[in-house]
Amino acid sequence: MTQTSRPFLPFVRPEIDEETIQGVVDVLRSGWITTGPQNQQFEAELSAYFGGRPVRAFNSGTCTMEIALRIAGVGVGDEVITTPMTWVSTANVILEVGATPVFVDIDPVTRNIDLDLLERAITPKTRAIMPVYLAGLPVDMDRLYEIARAHKLRVIEDAAQAVGSTWKGKRIGSFGDLVSISFHANKNVTSIEGGALVMNNEGEAELARKYRLQGITRTGLDGMDCDVLGGKYNLTDVAARVGLGQLKHIERFTQKRRELARAYFDAFEGGAAVKLGVGLPLDNFTDSNWHMFQIALPLDRLNLTRAEFMEQLKERGIGTGVHYPALHLFSLYRARGFKEGMFPHAETLGASTVTLPLFTLMTTDDVARVVDAIDEIC
Numbered sequence: 001m002t003q004t005s006r007p008f009l010p011f012v013r014p015e016i017d018e019e020t021i022q023g024v025v026d027v028l029r030s031g032w033i034t035t036g037p038q039n040q041q042f043e044a045e046l047s048a049y050f051g052g053r054p055v056r057a058f059n060s061g062t063c064t065m066e067i068a069l070r071i072a073g074v075g076v077g078d079e080v081i082t083t084p085m086t087w088v089s090t091a092n093v094i095l096e097v098g099a100t101p102v103f104v105d106i107d108p109v110t111r112n113i114d115l116d117l118l119e120r121a122i123t124p125k126t127r128a129i130m131p132v133y134l135a136g137l138p139v140d141m142d143r144l145y146e147i148a149r150a151h152k153l154r155v156i157e158d159a160a161q162a163v164g165s166t167w168k169g170k171r172i173g174s175f176g177d178l179v180s181i182s183f184h185a186n187k188n189v190t191s192i193e194g195g196a197l198v199m200n201n202e203g204e205a206e207l208a209r210k211y212r213l214q215g216i217t218r219t220g221l222d223g224m225d226c227d228v229l230g231g232k233y234n235l236t237d238v239a240a241r242v243g244l245g246q247l248k249h250i251e252r253f254t255q256k257r258r259e260l261a262r263a264y265f266d267a268f269e270g271g272a273a274v275k276l277g278v279g280l281p282l283d284n285f286t287d288s289n290w291h292m293f294q295i296a297l298p299l300d301r302l303n304l305t306r307a308e309f310m311e312q313l314k315e316r317g318i319g320t321g322v323h324y325p326a327l328h329l330f331s332l333y334r335a336r337g338f339k340e341g342m343f344p345h346a347e348t349l350g351a352s353t354v355t356l357p358l359f360t361l362m363t364t365d366d367v368a369r370v371v372d373a374i375d376e377i378c
Contacts, residue, residue, distance in 0.1 A: 014359070038240040078098075081102045081121050084328040087371060128168070166287050
């Protein structure tokens with residue numbers, strides 16, 4: 001096998017235009033580089049995008065989930081139901097507020113939390129549900145909120161990957177309860193690092209503001225008080241300016257990702273990989289923003305481990321990722337009593353999934369290159 005002479009194709013690369021780059025330069029020259037006017041404008045434009053709901057920006061999409069839990073009053077002795085098929089931060093923040101994560105297996109078709117199993121996991125200690133929209137695909141939102149209302153539960157949506165996704169024509173974040181968004185460098189819209197929390201009312205937004213910066217409230221020129229235990233989670237104006245530049249392109253970004261995802265399905269059709277049993281994601285082109293395109297390897301039919309498969313793609317100049325190992329098998333969660341066999345669908349997917357390149361600077365020729373390489377390996 002010979003190594004490719006073509007440029008390396010990473011699994012993700014952000015698209016940042018020259019106007020945004022110049023805007024960052026202007027912010028740096030302004031002398032106001034921490035939280036200030038750019039942050040305020042970013043929040044205002046995010047609020048408009050999410051239908052006028054109050055929004056606060058933060059320095060990560062992890063702290064937004066923790067703060068959402070605190071706003072919902074979740075704490076010691078409470079349970080929060082979530083999925084083991086997610087980045088570990090989803091469960092870590094539940095531990096951070098003193099609550100207990102209760103995992104529910106995934107639906108193998110959608111790869112999201114199985115709502116039938118979720119309802120069976122509710123106990124008198126359950127205070128909230130934290131669904132995750134893997135690769136940008138929402139769960140059945142009608143069913144989710146029907147369950148939440150029936151059991152009087154808060155919903156903290158881990159919509160980290162779902163900016164630009166919809167449900168029945170409505171933008172994720174424009175309805176529902178507490179919605180956490182990520183603007184990490186690999187997300188569809190980035191502020192380099194950052195996140196946002198969409199809330200229900202100004203009271204929640206004011207509490208989020210306090211949690212964002214040490215619980216401080218200022219009055220007048222010299223008045224200051226602290227009435228809640230906050231942290232240091234504010235977003236800089238430099239990052240907010242990047243986010244503002246990205247937000248202008250969100251509809252184009254989403255459309256391009258859907259076109260690339262469709263090209264993947266077309267390229268895989270009838271090829272060696274699919275014939276061997278490589279699993280493709282659900283082909284939803286209505287609701288998903290196609291944050292990622294993930295295949296599931298039929299490891300029992302390959303003469304390769306997943307790492308060897310990824311290495312062979314790397315040798316052909318193609319980058320990949322793993323999103324995600326089933327998190328209940330991490331040492332932190334094994335120590336809490338979780339073990340193999342508890343959530344078989346999540347474990348199978350977590351051991352076999354490979355994330356393929358998908359970003360707006362790609363072409364359909366790039367997609368064909370990736371699929372040709374996979375067919376060759378298979």
